[in-house]
Amino acid sequence: MKIGLIINPVAGIGGSVGLKGSDGEETQKLALERGGKFLSNSKAKTALKEVVDLKDKIEFFTGAGKMGEDVLKELGFNYKVIGEKKEHTTFQDTEDIARELKKENVDLILFAGGDGTARNIFNAVEVSIPCIGIPAGVKIHSAVYANNPKDAGLVIREYVQDKNSIVTAHSEVMDIDEEKFRQNVLQAKLYGYLDVPRVEKLMQSSKSSSSSSVEEIEGIAEELEKIMNNKDDDMVYVVGTGGTVNSVMRDIGYDVSLLGVDIIYKGEIVLKEATENQIYDFIKDKKATLIVTVIGGQGHVFGRGNQQLSPRIIRHIGKDNIIIIATHAKLYSIADGVIKADTSDPELDEELKGYWKILINYNHTIVFKLD
Known part of the structure; x- marks a missing residue:
């Protein structure tokens, strides 16, 4: 099976330091100054450990360096690198790699990030390829993510072992305005849908608002x-x-x-x-x-x-x-x-x-x- 892997290296860096997101170079710089840590590669590694024993059945296509290559190399997977290694990556890199994965006719796209990353994947491939999100961001409202990184790995495992038995469904890609979010205004918007394997108890639903008396x-x-x-x-x-x-x-x-x-x-x-x-x-x-x-x-x-x-x-x-x-x-x-x-x-x-x-x-x- 051909699987595309994209890791957003800066996803979630603003969470522990109270920045309510990680979008934008200035936010990422501030997050590092406050002691923010890069976690998305370790979360992707947690997911991929669940399918290490299936490595002979998988060929990965991935971004260079910290966008996927480093984790796959460490775990011993077979992979092909798309694009060049960069010190600083942006949303454009995510979208460019996703478009290349579409050209490679991969069977599945696996990505680590938050709602912003899900939007990038949607911009590039829409619902043409099944996708699984590894939750690594601050904002994870979209219904395209697993409950946690390990569950993401279990979904990949089921998909690799018996793709034809897995039901996929168009699932919501949601995101919020980070600038308004930092001003304590929560405005979520539906940006589109990704085709996602809906494995019961492993994939999360979208966040729902609820009234209270x-x-x-x-x-x-x-x-x-x-x-x-x-x-x-x-x-x-x-x-x-x-x-x-x-x-x-x-x-x-x-x-x-x-x-x-x-x-x-x-x-x-x-x-x-x-x-x-x-x-x-x-x-x-x-x-x-x-x-x-x-x-x-x-x-x-x-x-x-x-x-x-x-x-x-x-x-x-x-x-x-x-x-x-x-x-x-x-x-x-x-x-x-x-x-x-x-x-x-x-x-x-x-x-x-x-x-x-x-x-x-x-x-x-x-x-x-x-x-």
């Missing part, structure tokens, strides 16, 4: 405030991203950011839109409680838009000190009925598995499985 928000806020008042005065509260968390915390009386991670200590917001390093430095010698919500439609608690909440932060806080809040509509919009974690640390994802109580109203919780 005033009664629900007030009920969650009242219950959460009661919990906060019963904890130690020295407790640090790490407040995650999202509209539900924002509405609840504002009802309690905290002017938290909509799309950043904030820290509340001794009744005051002491850090707003904090980076991963700032969060860890503040809580590392203190007890902390984390307040997060669920992504509607997809079900992710970690790994979608809140990459500031790194594995070391989650481990320091501890599973018992994580409070998940959500509305009825958001929970019942989750396509497969389970919540998910994609922390970039498979061992931590495994530790987080199990049943979680989710606060949905005053004195009212519901149990969901994280898997």
